[in-house]
Amino acid sequence: TANADGKTWTATFTPTANVNDTTNTISVNLTGLTDTAGNAGVSTASSANYTVNTRSADTTGPTATITLADTALTVGETTTVTIRFNEPVTNFDASDIVLTDANGTLGTLTANA
Structure with a gap:
């Protein structure tokens, strides 16, 4: 969902079930985007690392x-x-x-x- 300024977008992330992983990031491929002046993005942007632990106690x-x-x-x-x-x-x-x-x-x- 885009905010009114078009700069901030939000979404809800749901981790995959039955996963235990300490190295995860979400990335955006900026080369597929353009700004309002028509300039193409360059490279990618990535989130900080986060952990996912959706396995039950029995691992x-x-x-x-x-x-x-x-x-x-x-x-x-x-x-x-x-x-x-x-x-x-x-x-x-x-x-x-x-x-x-x-x-x-x-x-x-x-x-x-």
């Missing part, structure tokens, strides 16, 4: 603990694998499991209540 990702009901398996045995996260997770499926060093296969994942 760390989930962790997991993996336990096996039986840790000494022999021919024909199976064991229950329990994966417990420190907080609820979404989008967890079999493609997230790495069995490279497991020497076996894993059955279907089942979420507990």
Whole structure:
């Protein structure tokens, strides 16, 4: 919004959600502007640095603990694998499991209540 003198403009800035960043500025490209005499602007103008912290207090990702009901398996045995996260997770499926060093296969994942 322009003030009556045409020199002062204001707008409301809304920071992006879920961001934690200490290096932010807003800039104006002056080369696209002209004054009332038709003189083009030169270069840019930038605000002072400001911080944005719109992340919730929980800023760390989930962790997991993996336990096996039986840790000494022999021919024909199976064991229950329990994966417990420190907080609820979404989008967890079999493609997230790495069995490279497991020497076996894993059955279907089942979420507990």
